Amino acid sequence: MEINAVNHIKDVAIYLRKSRGQEEDLDKHREELVELCEKNGWRYVEYGEIGSSQKLMDRPELSRLLKDIQEDMYDAVVVMDKDRLSREGVGQAQINKILAENDCLIVTPTRVYDLTNESDMMVSEFEDLMARFEYRAIVKRLKRGKRRGAKQGKWTNGTPPIPYIYNPKFRDKTDKSIEKGEDLDSLIVDEEKLEIYRFIVDSFLNGMSPYTIAWELNKRKIASPRGSTWNNTGIRRLLKDETHLGRIIANKTTGSKKRLSTGRLDYKVNKREDWIIVENCHKAVKTKEEHEKILIEMQKRKRDSYATTGENALSGLIVCSKCGATMAQKKSKIESERYSYVEACKNFLEDGITKCDNHGGSTMYLMKEIERQLVMYRDDIEKENERVSKGGGLTKTIESEKKKKEERIIELEDELEQVTTLALAKFFTPEEAVQQKKKILDNISKLESELYALNLQTDNLGNMTRSEKVNAINKFLEVMDMPHISNSDLNRLYKTIIHSIIWDKSNPDELKVTINFL
Numbered sequence: 001m002e003i004n005a006v007n008h009i010k011d012v013a014i015y016l017r018k019s020r021g022q023e024e025d026l027d028k029h030r031e032e033l034v035e036l037c038e039k040n041g042w043r044y045v046e047y048g049e050i051g052s053s054q055k056l057m058d059r060p061e062l063s064r065l066l067k068d069i070q071e072d073m074y075d076a077v078v079v080m081d082k083d084r085l086s087r088e089g090v091g092q093a094q095i096n097k098i099l100a101e102n103d104c105l106i107v108t109p110t111r112v113y114d115l116t117n118e119s120d121m122m123v124s125e126f127e128d129l130m131a132r133f134e135y136r137a138i139v140k141r142l143k144r145g146k147r148r149g150a151k152q153g154k155w156t157n158g159t160p161p162i163p164y165i166y167n168p169k170f171r172d173k174t175d176k177s178i179e180k181g182e183d184l185d186s187l188i189v190d191e192e193k194l195e196i197y198r199f200i201v202d203s204f205l206n207g208m209s210p211y212t213i214a215w216e217l218n219k220r221k222i223a224s225p226r227g228s229t230w231n232n233t234g235i236r237r238l239l240k241d242e243t244h245l246g247r248i249i250a251n252k253t254t255g256s257k258k259r260l261s262t263g264r265l266d267y268k269v270n271k272r273e274d275w276i277i278v279e280n281c282h283k284a285v286k287t288k289e290e291h292e293k294i295l296i297e298m299q300k301r302k303r304d305s306y307a308t309t310g311e312n313a314l315s316g317l318i319v320c321s322k323c324g325a326t327m328a329q330k331k332s333k334i335e336s337e338r339y340s341y342v343e344a345c346k347n348f349l350e351d352g353i354t355k356c357d358n359h360g361g362s363t364m365y366l367m368k369e370i371e372r373q374l375v376m377y378r379d380d381i382e383k384e385n386e387r388v389s390k391g392g393g394l395t396k397t398i399e400s401e402k403k404k405k406e407e408r409i410i411e412l413e414d415e416l417e418q419v420t421t422l423a424l425a426k427f428f429t430p431e432e433a434v435q436q437k438k439k440i441l442d443n444i445s446k447l448e449s450e451l452y453a454l455n456l457q458t459d460n461l462g463n464m465t466r467s468e469k470v471n472a473i474n475k476f477l478e479v480m481d482m483p484h485i486s487n488s489d490l491n492r493l494y495k496t497i498i499h500s501i502i503w504d505k506s507n508p509d510e511l512k513v514t515i516n517f518l
């Protein structure tokens with residue numbers, strides 16, 4: 001385990017006071033200690049006995065400091081020398097005990113004192129001691145987080161993400177006499193789950209969407225960590241998780257997700273710089289490069305998915321019965337809501353003067369209607385085995401569209417190479433080349449996601465036998481009810497089974513719809 005120990009001291013208190021009977025410049029001391037903190041990137045709070053009182057009994061700041069240490073506010077106290085931390089009437093032993101009990105170190109410009117280890121309490125080599133301090137700091141922060149969490153009803157003993165499991169040996173060794181070694185990792189890898197985890201990472205990096213990965217795992221009857229089915233959000237969360245880099249992160253959020261009595265949410269994600277990120281806590285199962293690729297890829301696909309699929313579950317599918325235009329939809333104000341609002345059609349009709357007057361409305365009823373008709377459609381297929389599949393002709397169109405897009409991508413890739421050649425020949429300035437390349441790459445990724453959507457369509461319904469179709473519809477009906485599937489994934493899914501929905505609300509009190517299945 002490699003240790004960057006200085007990172008694990010984060011919050012310190014600077015304690016300033018003159019030592020007995022000496023004329024000293026406290027400002028100079030302050031400067032030196034502040035510099036020490038800044039150099040190490042520690043957050044610090046100053047406690048200074050500034051009164052000129054020579055009565056050593058009276059050290060209000062030291063009392064305040066000791067109280068704050070007991071509140072677990074600091075990882076270390078920074079002082080000019082260890083003797084400053086004493087007070088007449090209070091034994092040094094008592095102060096040491098408080099520091100030890102709260103895992104608080106004493107740091108001077110030259111040394112670090114660890115009071116939890118009595119035999120070693122005087123002096124240690126800085127690095128050596130910090131290395132041991134690191135382990136306790138992890139434990140302490142996790143305890144601190146849990147304590148704070150428990151108070152707010154939030155973090156109990158969370159289950160670690162797959163493929164990790166708790167190391168049963170870890171807990172017995174949490175505090176004293178900690179040595180380096182495997183047993184000290186709080187999390188260990190379950191080899192069987194590692195295979196599932198790597199399947200998820202590799203599939204994603206090979207272009208599979210989180211949604212498809214979830215589908216694939218469910219198809220293989222692999223239970224999710226919670227023992228039910230996998231979903232898009234869970235896969236996404238797992239892919240982004242930094243635990244798999246060997247990190248433990250604490251202090252990521254504050255507050256609880258419960259609503260306060262005022263109705264306000266008391267929950268926020270802290271700024272990343274306030275997170276406590278402890279590296280090398282356990283075995284990493286993805287590389288930093290893979291992690292970065294995942295993040296970039298997610299960003300990219302998110303951008304693409306806005307281009308090809310809408311934010312609403314039924315985006316792009318609702319067609320006006322009167323003028324044939326695709327109808328615009330407003331997102332529901334409630335974030336998690338599946339329903340949207342179809343806006344009234346205000347398209348100019350063919351005469352260029354009259355506006356279409358088809359009314360709008362909620363898609364709530366419509367989604368239920370789709371479900372109902374989908375069940376009927378499935379039953380129809382099941383019953384009328386001899387019915388001719390409607391998919392054939394459509395599949396042909398999709399296939400030719402796919403071919404066109406594939407060819408265009410190859411063309412663009414050629415262009416990309418040309419740009420490089422032209423830039424090398426100084427035909428383009430480097431800036432121009434970058435611009436050109438970006439434009440081409442944007443085009444490629446747009447085409448690729450369109451191709452992806454087309455593949456979904458042909459993969460799912462078009463080429464299926466009737467019984468496969470029935471299975472796909474059943475699966476769709478099941479997935480549709482999952483609480484975590486996003487609206488855009490749902491939209492993609494709808495587009496694999498529905499060609500269009502004709503919306504007729506000429507009469508504002510009555511909605512008539514015709515659903516055209518693929």
Ligand SMILES: [Zn+2]
Nearest residue numbers: 320323345356
């Ligand atoms: Zn219209």
